[in-house]
Amino acid sequence: MRLTHKSEMVHQFAEIMLKQYYKDAQKRTGLHRSDAIACPLRAYWRITGKIKPIYSSQNVGILLLGTLAHIALHQNFDAQEKTFDLCGITITVDAIFGEASGAEQGKQFPIESKTTRKKIYKKEDIPQDWIAQLAIAMSVMKADKGYLMVLNVINFSLTVWEIEMNENERETFIQGIIWQIGSILDAVEKQDPNLLTPKTLDCDWCPYKPTRSRPEGCPWYKPKPKD
Secondary structure, eight states: OOOOOOTTHHHHHHHHHTHHHHHHHHHOOSEEHHHHHSOHHHHHHHHHOSSOOOOOHHHHHHHHHHHHHHHHHHTTSSEEEEEEEETTEEEEEEEEEEOOSSTTTTOEEEEEEEEESSOOOSGGGSOHHHHHHHHHHHHHTTOSEEEEEEEETTTOOEEEEEEEOOHHHHHHHHHHHHHHHHHHHHHHHHTOGGGSOOOGGGGGGOTTSOOSSOTTSOTTOOOOOOO
């Protein structure tokens, strides 16, 4: 018997497993909620096509894990991947929870799901981006309450956080998303990425960062300093 590690097969298998993901990404036009929350340069490179994305084996693993978790987490809720329109921006809500009894019977609330290796023990541990995503979903659904469902992929614990916001608080997030999208569109129209402010916290996982095979990646790439 011979057992051989075939590292070169990672890319080949990744291409097969992510075939649908690549196809969906190519069809993905317009602007989405994530564009207003993630680094704006990521949306710029996607829309202009000036830099092509490259997915590492770790990116592949994260995408696959997230996809599988979302299927498992959402399949029995009232709706999954429901889309709404906000001034031409596509807002996709992960899942929707409908109250079946009590004073709020018949009301529907958005659910935002996350898979993470982070230790989320208290509300201060929750990334602001996650709250922003849920707040935008609450806004388009006109819901004063929403749920953040977090699956830790290290210890397999599942936590659920309920977030309440009034209309004025939700409007603050809406104005932020509209401003960010406007900035991206302006930069795309002028073909000038210098007009955008990089979000370097996203750099390590960005498919547009420079690599050995593609050194001409995003010039704003700034890796985290090693401990």
